[in-house]
Amino acid sequence: MVLTQSIGKSGLQYLSESKEAFQSRSPNQELLPLTASVNSRDRLEIGGCEVTALVEQFGSPLYILDEETLRAACTQYRDAFKRYYPGSSQVLYASKAWSCLAVCAISASEGLGIDVVSAGEIHTALQAGVSPDKIYFHGNNKSREELQLAIESGCITVADNWHDLEILADLGKLGVSSKTGEPTRVMVRFTPGIECHTHDYIKTGQIDSKFGFDPGSLDDVFKFISQQPSLCCIGVHAHIGSQIFELQPHDDLADVIVETLTKALSYGLPATEINIGGGLGIRYTETDDPPSIEDWARTICTAVVAACERQQLPLPKLLCEPGRSLVGTACVTAYTVGSKKVIPGMRTYLAVDGGMSDNPRPITYQSVYRVVAAGKMRDSLTETVTIAGKHCESGDVLIKEAKLPECRAGDVLAVTATGAYNYSMSSNYNRVPRPAAVLVRDGKVDTILERETYQDLLRLDRLPERLGTQK
Numbered sequence: 001m002v003l004t005q006s007i008g009k010s011g012l013q014y015l016s017e018s019k020e021a022f023q024s025r026s027p028n029q030e031l032l033p034l035t036a037s038v039n040s041r042d043r044l045e046i047g048g049c050e051v052t053a054l055v056e057q058f059g060s061p062l063y064i065l066d067e068e069t070l071r072a073a074c075t076q077y078r079d080a081f082k083r084y085y086p087g088s089s090q091v092l093y094a095s096k097a098w099s100c101l102a103v104c105a106i107s108a109s110e111g112l113g114i115d116v117v118s119a120g121e122i123h124t125a126l127q128a129g130v131s132p133d134k135i136y137f138h139g140n141n142k143s144r145e146e147l148q149l150a151i152e153s154g155c156i157t158v159a160d161n162w163h164d165l166e167i168l169a170d171l172g173k174l175g176v177s178s179k180t181g182e183p184t185r186v187m188v189r190f191t192p193g194i195e196c197h198t199h200d201y202i203k204t205g206q207i208d209s210k211f212g213f214d215p216g217s218l219d220d221v222f223k224f225i226s227q228q229p230s231l232c233c234i235g236v237h238a239h240i241g242s243q244i245f246e247l248q249p250h251d252d253l254a255d256v257i258v259e260t261l262t263k264a265l266s267y268g269l270p271a272t273e274i275n276i277g278g279g280l281g282i283r284y285t286e287t288d289d290p291p292s293i294e295d296w297a298r299t300i301c302t303a304v305v306a307a308c309e310r311q312q313l314p315l316p317k318l319l320c321e322p323g324r325s326l327v328g329t330a331c332v333t334a335y336t337v338g339s340k341k342v343i344p345g346m347r348t349y350l351a352v353d354g355g356m357s358d359n360p361r362p363i364t365y366q367s368v369y370r371v372v373a374a375g376k377m378r379d380s381l382t383e384t385v386t387i388a389g390k391h392c393e394s395g396d397v398l399i400k401e402a403k404l405p406e407c408r409a410g411d412v413l414a415v416t417a418t419g420a421y422n423y424s425m426s427s428n429y430n431r432v433p434r435p436a437a438v439l440v441r442d443g444k445v446d447t448i449l450e451r452e453t454y455q456d457l458l459r460l461d462r463l464p465e466r467l468g469t470q471k
């Protein structure tokens with residue numbers, strides 16, 4: 001990425017130079033959404049909307065999702081797999097990154113399927129109009145009710161362990177099936193034994209993982225499925241982790257997964273799909289340097305084709321399921337600055353009106369974010385401050401050493417790359433209502449998630465009568 005100004009000068013440092021050709025820029029390599037620009041009033045605009053004006057209209061904190069960036073990421077994944085893979089392919093959106101009706105509907109309208117990990121996410125995808133044929137149900141501890149919902153609504157279940165398989169087989173014996181009555185489609189997830197360099201909490205490929213079958217048990221697994229008339233094993237799945245900047249692990253994965261498909265076929269299973277998971281990283285800071293969506297797709301497609309040639313296998317249908325790299329950099333969170341605490345010679349805290357309840361990633365994974373002052377994008381970055389949240393935890397710090405122009409109460413800050421694992425991990429800690437989310441495009445704005453009200457917070461509360469009369 002080429003920067004318009006050298007690092008450290010102003011908020012403009014986060015803007016890419018080639019505004020026009022943004023369709024060709026890989027969204028996961030940008031710090032700000034592709035449509036981000038600075039207007040003549042020195043204010044940040046996203047999707048043609050001034051961020052400060054959005055905060056005036058909708059309040060803060062506010063998630064601002066740029067439709068064009070999300071669509072560009074979907075298109076780039078879809079087109080790259082078409083371009084580099086001669087067989088059929090399907091990109092799925094790993095909706096745990098941000099599961100809501102609008103994001104599911106947009107990705108589905110771009111031809112993507114959806115990966116879900118709970119009945120709630122299945123429900124959201126179905127309500128968003130996603131075809132159940134393209135819904136893949138994951139999870140390391142699915143309940144019987146969840147599995148039944150997946151079967152009856154016609155979704156594909158990704159069997160993670162024996163518990164899944166035994167319940168699926170049992171439901172089959174009880175006659176539970178989809179409307180068409182066809183056997184339940186399952187994929188088999190296994191741990192491929194591939195390590196990658198990312199945070200321990202988001203690694204999944206290593207053998208010591210709670211997800212997927214141990215490779216040593218796969219013979220028994222395939223044999224078991226082949227004996228179940230109600231189950232149809234359509235393929236195999238592996239996911240090695242998240243926020244990965246290397247291409248080698250996915251290159252290595254191709255061989256392992258094609259080998260596993262061959263094993264499934266040796267049990268007479270009609271397995272024709274492989275899913276290589278998600279995990280492509282995004283740029284949270286200038287020093288993050290993830291490969292582009294296109295390079296990631298090309299590496300995988302090339303490796304799968306080569307592995308199939310080596311193992312003399314017809315090309316299977318190739319699936320992948322990115323989450324973070326589809327939606328991550330499409331969103332910024334706008335906050336309003338409140339209190340300021342100066343500890344002379346030590347640190348200045350600038351507090352905002354949200355924090356760990358709308359973005360739990362810094363306190364959970366020590367994730368690092370960038371921030372700009374949305375109303376003074378051309379001002380020099382003269383201050384180094386710590387952006388604190390409003391929650392009652394000393395660890396509720398969004399950004400440790402943020403470079404900003406001088407800010408005071410009322411200024412609007414925009415924290416970048418908050419589309420993935422922010423809203424979906426948000427909470428009501430301290431009884432703070434969840435923020436609203438808006439979708440912006442060409443100067444138009446739509447609410448996609450209403451701001452929670454105090455009424456919403458009390459919706460599930462019950463006050464036993466004998467307690468309610470106390471004065």
Ligand SMILES: *Cc1c(COP(=O)(O)O)cnc(C)c1O
Nearest residue numbers: 094239242243278279322323324
């Ligand atoms: C989380 C997850 C993904 C998506 O990972 P990203 O890093 O967001 O791309 C894909 N597949 C599975 C099974 C996952 O658990």
